Amino acid sequence: MAQYTRVAGSVGLITLQNPPVNALSAMVRQGVVDTMERALSAPEVKSLVICGQKETFCGGADIREFGTKMSGPPLTPLIHAIEASTKPVVAAIEGVALGQTGASRGDSGSTAS
Numbered sequence: 001m002a003q004y005t006r007v008a009g010s011v012g013l014i015t016l017q018n019p020p021v022n023a024l025s026a027m028v029r030q031g032v033v034d035t036m037e038r039a040l041s042a043p044e045v046k047s048l049v050i051c052g053q054k055e056t057f058c059g060g061a062d063i064r065e066f067g068t069k070m071s072g073p074p075l076t077p078l079i080h081a082i083e084a085s086t087k088p089v090v091a092a093i094e095g096v097a098l099g100q101t102g103a104s105r106g107d108s109g110s111t112a113s
């Protein structure tokens with residue numbers, strides 16, 4: 001799943017939650033879609049941060065779903081929706097960050113889209 005909270009009054013925080021590595025399961029992708037919609041429609045929210053729980057950003061596709069029927073929102077439109085966001089979106093990356101276009105492992109950092 002993805003948890004939505006609001007911090008510092010105007011920052012929407014979306015936390016990827018899927019132990020052990022916050023992989024992009026169908027439920028997580030749906031959670032990001034839902035929480036993005038919620039944050040974008042909230043006038044008090046001026047910017048968004050996406051992070052992972054427990055010092056790990058994201059392990060990429062959920063390998064436990066490999067070989068099963070695809071469900072949930074597809075990844076590419078989700079990425080495009082984040083890139084097209086009318087509010088700035090920052091990824092707060094800690095630990096591993098694996099996904100569609102590459103992989104990295106670092107102590108901490110952030111990227112903006």
Ligand SMILES: CC/C=C\C=C\CC(=O)SCCNC(=O)CCNC(=O)[C@H](O)C(C)(C)COP(=O)(O)OP(=O)(O)OC[C@H]1O[C@@H](n2cnc3c(N)ncnc32)[C@H](O)[C@@H]1OP(=O)(O)O
Pocket residue numbers: 020021023024059060061062063064074075096098099100
């Ligand atoms: C709809 C499609 C959506 C997105 C598609 C995107 C394309 C991709 O993302 S392709 C890449 C898919 N991801 C992977 O192949 C990652 C594979 N995992 C790793 O490389 C490593 O496990 C790691 C994430 C770098 C972490 O390494 P490390 O810290 O050494 O831990 P491990 O002992 O390897 O793993 C711990 C624990 O996590 C489980 N796990 C790891 N990756 C995933 C994952 N992607 N999904 C689900 N679970 C994962 C691993 O099995 C271990 O579980 P145990 O139960 O403890 O054995």
